[in-house]
Amino acid sequence: MLILQGALSLGLLWSLMTIGVFLTYRILEMPDLSVEGTIILGASMAASMIAADGDPMIATLAAAGVGCLGGLVTGILHTKFKIPPILAGILTMIGSYSVVIRILGTSNVSLLRIRTIFSPLVDIGLTNRNAVIAFGGAVVLGIGILLFWFFSTELGSAIRATGNNRQMVKAQGVNTDGMIILCLMISNGLVGLSGALIAQDQGFASVDMGAGTIVIGLASVIIAEVLFRVRSFWGRLISLVAGAIIYRLIIALVLEMGMAPTDLRLFQAITVAVALTLPIIRERLGKLTKRIGKGA
Amino acid sequence: MLVIENLNKTFNPGTPIENHVLHGVGLTLAKGDYVTLIGGNGAGKSTLLSSVAGTFLPDTGKISIDGVDVTHLSEHKRAVYLGRVFQDPMMGSAANMSIEENLALAYRRGQKRGLRWFITEKERILYREKLSILELGLENRLADKVGLLSGGQRQALTLIMATLKEPKVLLLDEHTAALDPKTAPKVLEIGSRIIDKYGLTTMMVTHNMKDAIRQGNRLIMMSSGRIVLDISGAEKSALTVKDLIAKFSLVSGEEFSGDQALLG
Ligand SMILES: Nc1ncnc2c1ncn2[C@@H]1O[C@H](COP(=O)(O)OP(=O)(O)OP(=O)(O)O)[C@@H](O)[C@H]1O
Ligand SMILES: [Mg+2]
Numbered sequence: 001m002l003i004l005q006g007a008l009s010l011g012l013l014w015s016l017m018t019i020g021v022f023l024t025y026r027i028l029e030m031p032d033l034s035v036e037g038t039i040i041l042g043a044s045m046a047a048s049m050i051a052a053d054g055d056p057m058i059a060t061l062a063a064a065g066v067g068c069l070g071g072l073v074t075g076i077l078h079t080k081f082k083i084p085p086i087l088a089g090i091l092t093m094i095g096s097y098s099v100v101i102r103i104l105g106t107s108n109v110s111l112l113r114i115r116t117i118f119s120p121l122v123d124i125g126l127t128n129r130n131a132v133i134a135f136g137g138a139v140v141l142g143i144g145i146l147l148f149w150f151f152s153t154e155l156g157s158a159i160r161a162t163g164n165n166r167q168m169v170k171a172q173g174v175n176t177d178g179m180i181i182l183c184l185m186i187s188n189g190l191v192g193l194s195g196a197l198i199a200q201d202q203g204f205a206s207v208d209m210g211a212g213t214i215v216i217g218l219a220s221v222i223i224a225e226v227l228f229r230v231r232s233f234w235g236r237l238i239s240l241v242a243g244a245i246i247y248r249l250i251i252a253l254v255l256e257m258g259m260a261p262t263d264l265r266l267f268q269a270i271t272v273a274v275a276l277t278l279p280i281i282r283e284r285l286g287k288l289t290k291r292i293g294k295g296a
Numbered sequence: 297m298l299v300i301e302n303l304n305k306t307f308n309p310g311t312p313i314e315n316h317v318l319h320g321v322g323l324t325l326a327k328g329d330y331v332t333l334i335g336g337n338g339a340g341k342s343t344l345l346s347s348v349a350g351t352f353l354p355d356t357g358k359i360s361i362d363g364v365d366v367t368h369l370s371e372h373k374r375a376v377y378l379g380r381v382f383q384d385p386m387m388g389s390a391a392n393m394s395i396e397e398n399l400a401l402a403y404r405r406g407q408k409r410g411l412r413w414f415i416t417e418k419e420r421i422l423y424r425e426k427l428s429i430l431e432l433g434l435e436n437r438l439a440d441k442v443g444l445l446s447g448g449q450r451q452a453l454t455l456i457m458a459t460l461k462e463p464k465v466l467l468l469d470e471h472t473a474a475l476d477p478k479t480a481p482k483v484l485e486i487g488s489r490i491i492d493k494y495g496l497t498t499m500m501v502t503h504n505m506k507d508a509i510r511q512g513n514r515l516i517m518m519s520s521g522r523i524v525l526d527i528s529g530a531e532k533s534a535l536t537v538k539d540l541i542a543k544f545s546l547v548s549g550e551e552f553s554g555d556q557a558l559l560g
Contacts, residue, residue, distance in 0.1 A: 154400075154409040157393075161401050164390035171349070171388075172457070173375035173405040 003252045005129050011245030012136030013197045014216065016143060018224075018244040019237065020190035021217030027151075028163040028183050030078075033089030033214055035191045037096025038070035040210035042192025044103040047205035051109050056117035060196045067192020068185040070096060075181030100207050108206030116200035132201050139197070143190065144237045150186075151233055159183045215268050220244040222275040297497040298325040298348070298465050303357035305343055317343045318354070319521040325465070328495045332508040334540075335518035341501045344518070345467045348499070350374045362464050376406035379458030379496075381451065381471040381487075388454030391443035395434060395453065398442055399423045402457035426456050430486055448479035452486055459490050466491065468500040484511070505537045519547050 017039060024032035042063035049059035070092050077088035101107060121131035150156040161169045162179040170176050191213075199205040224243025230236055254267060305318040317340045325331060333341050347354050350371040359367050366374045382388055389398045400415045403422075420438060427435040430452045434445075442450060451471060458466060468487065472480040488511055491498050502508050508515055515532050517525035517540075524547040527535070 150411075152414055153411045154404060154414050155411060157397060157401065157414045158409050161390045161393060161397075164392045165387070167382075168388055168390060169401070170372050171375055171378070171380045172401050173372050173407075174401075174409065175370075175372050 003249070003256065005133070007245055007248035007252050009129055009132040009136060009201065010198075011248040012133060012140055012241070013194060013201055014220070014248065015140055015241040015244035016194035016197070017191045017213065018217050018220040018240050019143070019147070020187040020194065021214065022221050022236070022240055023183055023187040023190070025218065025221060026163075027160055028180060028187075030085045030163070030180070031089075031214075031218075032071075032074060032184060032187065033086060034070050034074040034092035034096075034184070034188055035089075035217060036210045036213045037093035037100075038067040038188040038191045039195035039198075039213045040100045040205070040207060041066045041070055041096050041103070042195030043199035043205040043209060044100045044109070044195075044207075045192070046196030047109045047111055047199045048103050048105070050111060050114060050116060050200070056115065056119070056200065060117055060193065060200075063196030064189045064193040067195070068189040070192070071184035071186070071188030072181060074188070075177075075184040078184075079177035079180050096210075097207060104205065104207070107208075108204055110204045111200060112203050117197070118200060136197065139193075140241055143193075144234075144241075147237060148234055155182075212265055212268060215265075215272050216247065219268060219272045219275065220247045222272065222278075223247055226275065226278060297327040297329070297362055298323075298499075299358075299360045300324070300344075300348070301358045303344070303347060303359070304355045305340075305347060305352070306355055309355075317521050318347070321357075321521070321523060323516070323523060323526075325497055325499070327497055329514055330491055330496070330498045330512035331500065331514045331516055332512045333499055333501045333516050333518065334503065334505065334508045334544075336544075339518040340521040341518055342469055343521075345469050345499060345501065348465065349378055349380055349467060377464040379461075379463030379466040381454045381458050381466075381468045383470040383473050385447040385450040385454070385474055389442045389450055389457065392441065394439050394441055395427075395445075396420060396423055396438040398453065398457060399426075399460060402460045405461045426460060427453075429490070430456065446479075448475050448483055451475060451483050455483070455487050455490060459494065459496065462494055462496070464497065466496045466498040468498065470501050470503065473503065505540050509535045509537065509540065517544065517547065519544075 017035065021032075021035060024030055045066045046056075046059040046063040049062060050056050073095075074088045074092045077083045077091060078085050083091070118128070118131040118135050121134055122128060126134060151160060158169065158174045159179045159182060162174065162176045163183075166176050169179070195205075195210070198209070220243040221240065222243075223246050224236070224239040227246070228235070228239035228242065230239055251264065255261065255264070259267065300321060300323040303318050303321040304316075307313075307315045307317055321340075321344060333344075335341050346352065348359055350366065350369060350373075353368070357367070358365060361374070361377045364377070366377065380388075390401070393401075396415055396419075400419060403419060423438060424435040432449055432452060434449065434453065442453065445453065455471075471487065472484050475483055484507060487500075490496070498512070500511065509532070513532070514528035515525070515535070516523055525543055
């Protein structure tokens with residue numbers, strides 16, 4: 001029960017990051033590594049503002065804002081300066097580390113015994129865990145509705161089309177560079193928001209909490225796709241949240257089973273590598289069974 | 297409608313692979329002109345069309361559409377005036393999106409895209425009506441993903457998309473070349489029907505001499521980046537494939553080497 005609750009609360013907070021990764025990796029068809037940087041940008045922005053007695057709500061919004069800025073930088077590097085997307089993301093990610101230390105003043109800031117965005121819910125009698133679950137759930141639902149609406153509008157649809165066929169969208173008079181930048185900003189804004197909520201949940205923000213974010217994001221996206229195989233945008237959003245929660249559950253379980261926390265990164269990398277090869281394995285298996293079927 | 301003046305384009309200037317592709321091309325299309333454009337491989341036909349579309353900036357020259365100088369307008373801005381169909385059927389539509397989504401995208405060419413809902417019920421009626429012109433049954437498949445369509449169906453859809461918002465100039469670059477011999481004439485015929493219906497100013501690149509003679513009111517031949525033949529009206533109607541091949545050999549100084557398939 002404890003494990004489930006933990007996975008649910010963590011999964012909900014991380015699912016915002018997962019949705020951000022999905023927007024670039026699947027909608028824009030452009031893997032974006034800036035998330036490794038923007039998650040700590042968001043976390044450090046929120047943590048330092050809250051530690052300085054700032055309003056947690058404003059601090060969290062500011063975190064989403066710096067996330068957007070990170071996405072803007074990557075977008076400009078890629079579209080205006082023609083830097084390949086992966087490299088543009090890496091540049092933003094590397095640069096973020098220095099910015100984060102500037103924001104934090106040190107390499108980590110503690111939020112112990114400081115009121116966070118979750119505190120009002122604790123005040124009305126919820127446990128810490130449940131407060132995070134309730135607040136996280138509400139935020140995810142709100143963001144989900146917003147995204148569903150946005151990607152059903154003319155602008156959102158132009159972004160979806162840009163990811164699908166840039167040349168054609170340009171021929172239809174769409175400023176594809178603008179669409180790419182906008183999508184990167186939304187994506188990294190969500191990642192920044194995610195980082196801010198995670199920092200307030202765990203009670204600190206540090207420079208190294210972002211490492212491996214992209215792998216966690218991809219793993220959750222792939223879990224969602226493999227397990228649920230839904231096509232509609234709504235269905236995909238819900239499956240992404242489920243994917244993020246299931247991912248947390250898997251991690252909690254392998255730790256419970258005695259895996260050393262330091263081995264976790266290797267485990268994550270292997271999981272994602274295997275998941276990405278699944279389509280090929282499936283195809284080979286399909287051919288094999290066909291051949292066996294013919295032979296029989 | 298379309299005025300091209302002294303267009304020069306060199307790819308990779310100052311390098312060993314420098315290639316002077318367009319040599320001072322000048323061309324004026326009157327409103328409603330339907331030009332077929334022929335010429336050997338590498339003659340510069342696609343490059344001419346891409347410079348009109350704004351894929352790259354020409355080194356010298358000026359392009360204006362309906363009196364507007366578009367020479368320095370970015371590709372997506374001048375798309376307002378243009379309809380385009382590419383050779384590759386995959387290029388003209390978004391495979392992961394539905395037929396109606398693709399049409400809605402094209403329907404907003406030249407408009408600001410805002411936060412309005414993407415497809416309205418009223419538009420669907422229009423899309424059904426436009427698709428029914430194709431006689432391919434696509435009007436009953438509005439919600440189907442375009443990736444499910446055949447190359448010919450996709451190319452026909454692209455034609456509808458390119459002309460949904462009436463373009464000032466329609467650019468067709470070998471738009472039937474990738475289709476099988478049975479589908480190609482159908483798509484060609486659909487295109488011509490739409491062009492006639494709206495009197496669209498059109499440039500169509502083709503390698504098929506028969507099509508080049510039969511379609512349109514004007515025929516242009518390019519060779520090594522220059523326009524070497526420009527005939528229209530009765531003179532064009534009187535042309536035969538044999539004449540054209542003779543002219544081709546004369547201007548290019550080589551035997552016409554196209555295989556019979558090209559002669560249709
Ligand atoms: N983007 C580019 N960069 C460099 N060279 C190019 C580029 N586009 C075209 N070329 C070169 O310009 C020349 C003319 O090409 P173009 O595509 O205009 O010919 P074409 O008349 O359309 O020929 P085809 O009938 O084979 O389509 C060719 O030598 C081609 O290699
Ligand atoms: Mg060509």
